Amino acid sequence: MNIANWLRALGQTTINALAHLGFIFRFFIAVLLNTPMAVTRARLTLREIYFAGVLSLVIILVSGLFVGMVLALQGYDILSTYGASDSVGVLVAMAMLRELGPVVAALLFAGRAGSAITAEIGLMKATDQLLAMEMMAVDPLARVAAPRFWGGVISMPLLAALFSTAAIFGAYVITVQLIGMDDGAFWGNMQAAVDFRMDVLNSVIKSIVFAVIVTLTAVFEGFDTEPTAEGVSSATTRTVVHASLAILAADFIMTIFMFRGV
Amino acid sequence: MPSSDDIASLNDVHFGYVASRPVLDGISMRIPRGKVVAIMGGSGCGKTTILRLLAGQMRPDKGNVVFDRQSVPRLSKPELYAMRRRLGFLFQFGALFTDMSVYENVAFPFREHTDLSEELIHDLVLMKLNAVGLRGAAYSRTNELSGGMARRVALARAIALDPLLMLYDEPFTGLDPISLSVVGQLIRRLNDALGISSVLVTHDIYQSLKIVDYVYFVGEGRILAEGTPEAIRSSTDPFVKQFVNGEEDGPVPLHMKALPLATDFLGRAIEERAQ
Numbered sequence A: 001m002n003i004a005n006w007l008r009a010l011g012q013t014t015i016n017a018l019a020h021l022g023f024i025f026r027f028f029i030a031v032l033l034n035t036p037m038a039v040t041r042a043r044l045t046l047r048e049i050y051f052a053g054v055l056s057l058v059i060i061l062v063s064g065l066f067v068g069m070v071l072a073l074q075g076y077d078i079l080s081t082y083g084a085s086d087s088v089g090v091l092v093a094m095a096m097l098r099e100l101g102p103v104v105a106a107l108l109f110a111g112r113a114g115s116a117i118t119a120e121i122g123l124m125k126a127t128d129q130l131l132a133m134e135m136m137a138v139d140p141l142a143r144v145a146a147p148r149f150w151g152g153v154i155s156m157p158l159l160a161a162l163f164s165t166a167a168i169f170g171a172y173v174i175t176v177q178l179i180g181m182d183d184g185a186f187w188g189n190m191q192a193a194v195d196f197r198m199d200v201l202n203s204v205i206k207s208i209v210f211a212v213i214v215t216l217t218a219v220f221e222g223f224d225t226e227p228t229a230e231g232v233s234s235a236t237t238r239t240v241v242h243a244s245l246a247i248l249a250a251d252f253i254m255t256i257f258m259f260r261g262v
Numbered sequence B: 001m002p003s004s005d006d007i008a009s010l011n012d013v014h015f016g017y018v019a020s021r022p023v024l025d026g027i028s029m030r031i032p033r034g035k036v037v038a039i040m041g042g043s044g045c046g047k048t049t050i051l052r053l054l055a056g057q058m059r060p061d062k063g064n065v066v067f068d069r070q071s072v073p074r075l076s077k078p079e080l081y082a083m084r085r086r087l088g089f090l091f092q093f094g095a096l097f098t099d100m101s102v103y104e105n106v107a108f109p110f111r112e113h114t115d116l117s118e119e120l121i122h123d124l125v126l127m128k129l130n131a132v133g134l135r136g137a138a139y140s141r142t143n144e145l146s147g148g149m150a151r152r153v154a155l156a157r158a159i160a161l162d163p164l165l166m167l168y169d170e171p172f173t174g175l176d177p178i179s180l181s182v183v184g185q186l187i188r189r190l191n192d193a194l195g196i197s198s199v200l201v202t203h204d205i206y207q208s209l210k211i212v213d214y215v216y217f218v219g220e221g222r223i224l225a226e227g228t229p230e231a232i233r234s235s236t237d238p239f240v241k242q243f244v245n246g247e248e249d250g251p252v253p254l255h256m257k258a259l260p261l262a263t264d265f266l267g268r269a270i271e272e273r274a275q
């Protein structure tokens, strides 16, 4: 292939990607404009909070616990060679709040809840349910998209907080209960080092951004599904892949702005 | 000619999903009030497209679609949604909501569009289900229904808000002869009992000639033939005869338009030899 063809292909891909992004953005605006029903009929949104949030609890809590325990074991191993094993709690808390909590919880959420949202909406599209809704004069954006979007956006940050909490508890179990570190030092150092604005608030901001990314991707891919069985399965895969990559990219950018010069 | 006796009509409608390939090429038809009208034609001739145009899902490129004295293509989105409350649409496979029970499916239009009390909704849902003979299935899950039952539940849902016009997209496909007859009679009975009008898209000429008042044959984007069931049965039109008797070749060719055989099979060989 010669250079001109290659450049043309690159240009075409870029244009397509931008057009796709624009399309997603317009969808985002449309969902926001169709939000009132998700508020006035809170049951619709509560149902989605149950499916996206409550049903993700087990995987989030178990994963958080294990991530915290592993981090504590490794951290203790390394920090004790510098005589700083008192700081294991700090290490775990910082790592979880600043990065791992929001990021890993969002990745798990994309796999557990995002894929389910896409598959459900995609199936509704493939079996004409969305069209049937429109024919009954009910807007699927208001009845299907908005409650799922807000259900996800509300659930995800809470799950991320629980994920970090479980991890810190896991680290506590390892260092204090198993290794026998002083629990006053564990909690005290952590409390002294963790900054509310710097660490906790940024963690919340990150998890909200990731929540929007994952849920918007999931709902959009559902509506954008090609109405066949293969269409649904490839849309589900796309949700997980695109959402995961977008989370990592957004995390990198936010980390630069939040923690530059720390 | 369109008259105020028509609940809906298409006037010289042209339409194509892509500009290069028109699907409908000047279709005119009338749906008189109180009648059941069938639209027939081969697969892919644009029958579903006609229903979609009637329901305002798409706009014609040229020509007009009228429903209840309103010009459908000119309606704004809120007006269109208001219009659709007077329209029932039965999808080919029912399109029941799979995350709801039968009861909730039929209750859906009431919950979305009315402020009726739970007791009233309960009675209405059971009445609608009774009309299609499935009151006993009210508390079943949708995946426990057979294809024919699912379609009848969808019918109960479609007539929930007492539409003026029912659109049926191939309600007979995949049904055994008994269910088929049940659904056919149901369509006719509901039409007459509720005083509504119906459009029935179907391949099933035998079943539909028994229940409809008027038939349009569509092909190549036009109306190829039309008439009452008696006129259709006794028609000498070769196209109608082919359709009624189910002959495989006739005015409707067996083969889709394609390149000449020689070009398709030998094209590469010819090109290679030329080099």
Ligand SMILES: Nc1ncnc2c1ncn2[C@@H]1O[C@H](COP(=O)(O)OP(=O)(O)OP(=O)(O)O)[C@@H](O)[C@H]1O
Residues within 6 Å of the ligand: B017, B018, B023, B041, B042, B043, B044, B045, B046, B047, B048, B049, B050
């Ligand atoms: N969404 C679409 N985009 C592009 N082309 C379409 C679309 N839907 C239908 N078509 C084309 O338009 C033509 C008419 O389709 P339509 O679904 O109205 O046919 P039909 O008469 O209902 O066929 P069938 O009996 O198989 O249901 C077909 O050739 C089809 O390929």
Ligand SMILES: [Mg+2]
Residues within 6 Å of the ligand: B047, B048, B049, B169
């Ligand atoms: Mg069709």
